[in-house]
Amino acid sequence: DTAVSQTPKYLVTQMGNDKSIKCEQNLGHDTMYWYKQDSKKFLKIMFSYNNKELIINETVPNRFSPKSPDKAHLNLHINSLELGDSAVYFCASSQKRSSGNTIYFGEGSWLTVV
Amino acid sequence: AQSVTQLGSHVSVSEGALVLLRCNYSSSVPPYLFWYVQYPNQGLQLLLKYTTGATLVKGINGFEAEFKKSETSFHLTKPSAHMSDAAEYFCAVSAPDGSARQLTFGSGTQLTVLP
Numbered sequence: 001d002t003a004v005s006q007t008p009k010y011l012v013t014q015m016g017n018d019k020s021i022k023c024e025q026n027l028g029h030d031t032m033y034w035y036k037q038d039s040k041k042f043l044k045i046m047f048s049y050n051n052k053e054l055i056i057n058e059t060v061p062n063r064f065s066p067k068s069p070d071k072a073h074l075n076l077h078i079n080s081l082e083l084g085d086s087a088v089y090f091c092a093s094s095q096k097r098s099s100g101n102t103i104y105f106g107e108g109s110w111l112t113v114v
Numbered sequence: 115a116q117s118v119t120q121l122g123s124h125v126s127v128s129e130g131a132l133v134l135l136r137c138n139y140s141s142s143v144p145p146y147l148f149w150y151v152q153y154p155n156q157g158l159q160l161l162l163k164y165t166t167g168a169t170l171v172k173g174i175n176g177f178e179a180e181f182k183k184s185e186t187s188f189h190l191t192k193p194s195a196h197m198s199d200a201a202e203y204f205c206a207v208s209a210p211d212g213s214a215r216q217l218t219f220g221s222g223t224q225l226t227v228l229p
Binding site: 004040041042043044045090092100102103104105106107108110 | 146148150152155156157158159160163165202204208217219221222224
């Protein structure tokens with residue numbers, strides 16, 4: 001009965017490869033997010049979708065492409081991986097995009113690019 | 115624009131001692147404030163949040179925080195630390211302006227609990 005689940009949890013891949021991280025939430029939330037946590041634990045939002053519509057797209061290289069087939073899923077595809085992409089990527093969701101709502105996080109996907 | 119400063123990237127306390135994790139915010143409007151906890155190799159979990167109303171907010175696991183507008187602070191406290199409290203703690207702020215822009219996180223404070 002995991003609320004926000006993302007796969008894979010660990011991913012080691014070579015530079016130049018393309019990889020995807022999948023995310024699903026079973027909370028019935030309208031809004032989903034991708035956050036990136038760097039090696040210094042700093043968290044920053046990358047993307048936000050509301051009912052499959054992109055509403056936040058921070059300054060992220062266009063090698064990163066989110067896709068939301070329905071409001072319960074938000075996948076992250078990364079092309080031409082670089083060493084600097086190594087980080088923990090968190091999927092998250094909230095009821096609505098109101099800023100007072102609690103954001104629920106997945107357990108993270110540890111991406112290592114070698 | 116809004117920002118969060120967490121004073122002290124590492125805090126160590128003895129088991130049973132008071133836990134105090136400091137958070138100061140900057141916001142052009144009255145903020146919403148949050149504390150999240152991250153246990154090793156896990157995602158973030160909400161401890162507590164302040165939106166409106168009572169300025170002393172109680173959360174899970176015995177934690178509480180007080181919103182002090184005059185000090186622009188939202189410090190997290192727990193009267194007696196437990197070994198299981200060892201984790202990374204993040205303060206976060208958002209602006210209640212109805213925009214889609216969500217949380218701005220602080221840089222985190224690693225709490226170590228010594229036996």
